[in-house]
Amino acid sequence: MFVKDVMVQNQVGLHARPATFFIQKANEFKSSIWIEKEERRVNAKSLLGILSLGIVGGTAIRVIADGADEEAAVNGLVDLVESGFNESVK
Numbered sequence: 001m002f003v004k005d006v007m008v009q010n011q012v013g014l015h016a017r018p019a020t021f022f023i024q025k026a027n028e029f030k031s032s033i034w035i036e037k038e039e040r041r042v043n044a045k046s047l048l049g050i051l052s053l054g055i056v057g058g059t060a061i062r063v064i065a066d067g068a069d070e071e072a073a074v075n076g077l078v079d080l081v082e083s084g085f086n087e088s089v090k
Contacts, residue, residue: 001070002066003063003064003074004062006062006078007058007059007061008056008058008059008061009057009081009082009083011057012057013054013055013056013059014050014053015051017085018085020047021085022077022080022085023044023050025076025077026045026073026077028076029065029073029076030069031066031067031069032065032066032067033064033073033077034064035050035053035062035063035064036061036063036064037053037054037055037060037061040053044063044077061081063077063078063081
């Protein structure tokens with residue numbers, strides 16, 4: 001299991017468009033991947049799960065992966081979040 005914390009950079013957080021990018025990236029990996037916000041954990045490959053967390057800009061989340069490519073999965077998703085999903089960071 002590999003875990004990393006990251007701060008959501010883009011202003012609007014993980015709304016539908018960035019969440020879709022996140023899920024597409026997560027699906028590139030074989031590992032089981034979760035996002036955790038406070039005490040809630042959801043499948044990182046589930047749009048409804050991610051949207052249910054209500055992640056807004058400036059929110060700290062934890063990315064967790066377990067499997068053959070867990071480290072690459074977590075690092076790839078953290079990089080995507082840190083990039084701000086190519087949206088303007090204000």
